[in-house]
Amino acid sequence: MSNQGLKSLFPMENIAVMGIWELLPHFYNFRVKLKETVEAALQFQPHVVVTVDSKGFSFRLLKQLRARYNQQRSDRPVHFHYVAPSFWAWKGGEARLKGLSKFVDHVFCILPNEEAGCKLNGLNATFVGHPILEDVLELNMGKETALHEWKITGNGEDFRKKYAIASGATVITLLPGSRLQEVTRMLPIFSNTMKLLKDSFPELVTVIHVAPNQLVDNYIAKAVHKWPVPAILIPGGTPQLKYDAFNASLVALCTSGTVAMELQLARLPCLVTYRAHFLTEWFVRHKAKIPYISLPNILLDSPVIPEALFQACTPAKVAFLLKELxxxxxxxxxxxxAAEKVMELLCPPNRTRNNTEQQGMKPSPPSYSPSMIAASTILSYKQR
Known part of the structure; x- marks a missing residue:
């Protein structure tokens, strides 16, 4: 969105916080940013409001906007929310969908089971497919992509030459997270894990992917000065370089998140890890109704990807699992x-693609991309 000219009111990292205890120090800042956003939206007088994920912030925004428009008795904009709440992951999760239809007009779902769940609870919803598929379309330069071709093969040989990596070296991709709170917890664990592995793999090289977040960038840049093995830093926002690095790697070690799906696209085996504040971990253990945290395992209902979570996420445990892999x-x-099956599940169904084409969408990238399906749905609403 930024590449297309979006000017944000404030940096996204200002509200990019996950967890329960982790949220407490940021409540006042969230309230200020929420008020700023509501006032800016009212002044702009939009025909359509589209919120993306971050439901704690987004739903409060949509609720307050709807209330203000109702008070003014003026034409209110249509509200779309991109990414359904994870009602399937929590005990009593479907109760979270109750009442959303009062301030959300349409939900874009990225997982195949979400559309039906939303509709059962009175929400208009469309399964558009997972946004990770956009990477394929971008790197394929908008060419039509068959279902069995939802993968990205980078150029690992060029990557090794570019960074002078010896032919016999073992390369591990490290993805410590996109939020500062994640990176500060996970990067020390990753560092200590590499200390435990370096004797077993004498020519060990790590490629650390740095999210496009200045706070994260600064933290990692300082941390690698004491890194136990050679480290190469890859800046975020460069898809081709990212997938070249994946192709040059034997395995990946990642913090749970969208990166697990990127690794599926690259067909790079990985280990998924996560740590949080102990109160957040306690809440997850008692409230979650699924045994996995990574999306591929959730979709397949199978521990295909090994996970080291919470108190089990120690350097010794992570090193053991990673060495085994x-x-x-x-x-x-x-x-x-398994990645082949996961990609097939995340593609939008034929009926959704056909609906998009019937609405006269002849775009590039192809009309069955998640972004184009969402865009055509929004445009069709305004034409009613």
């Missing part, structure tokens, strides 16, 4: 085979 080609192939 690096030395076991059977485990690697199981992940690669």
């Amino acid at each position: 690096m030395n076991n080609t059977v485990l690697q192939q199981q992940q690669i085979a």
Whole structure:
């Protein structure tokens, strides 16, 4: 969106906080930013309001906007929310959908099971497919992509040459997270894990992917001065370089998030990790109704990707699991085979693509991309 000219009221990292205890120090700032956003939206007088994820902030924004427009008795904009609440992940999760229809007119779902759940609770919804598919379309330069081709193969050989990586070196991709709170928890664990692995893999090289977040960038730049093995930093926002690095790597070690899906696209075997404040971890253990945290495992209902979570996420445990994955080609192939099934589940169904084409959308990228399906749905609303 920024590449297309969006000017944000404030940096997204100002509200990019996850967890329960982690939120407390930021409440006042959130209230200020929410008020600023509501006033800016009212002044702009939009025909359509589209909120993306961050439901704690987004739903409060939509609720307050709807209330203000109702008070003024003026024509109110249509409200769209992109990414359905994870009602399927929590005990009593469907109760979170109750009442949303009062201030959300339409929900864009990125997972195949979400559309039906939203509709059962009175919400208009469309399954558009997972946004990770946009990476394929971008790197394929908008060419039509068959279902079995939802993958990205980077140029690992060029990457090794560019960064002078020895031919016999073992390369591990590290993705410590996109939020500062995640990176400060996870990067020390990753560092200590590499200390434990470096004797088993004498020519070990790590490629650390840095999210496009200045706070994260500064933290990682300082941390690598004491890194136990050679480290290459890859800036965020460069998809081709990212997938070249993936192709040059044997495995990846990542913090749970969208990156797990990027690794699926690249068919790179990985280990998923996560730590949080102990109160947040306690809440998740008692409220979650699914045993996994990574989306591929959730979709397949199988622990295809190993996970080291919460108190089990220690350098010793992570090193053990990662070494097992690096030395076991059977485990690697199981992940690669599972990725084919995951990508198929995340593609929008034929009926959604047909609806888009019937509405006269002949765009580039192809009309079945998640972004184009969402765009055509919004435009069709305004034409009614």
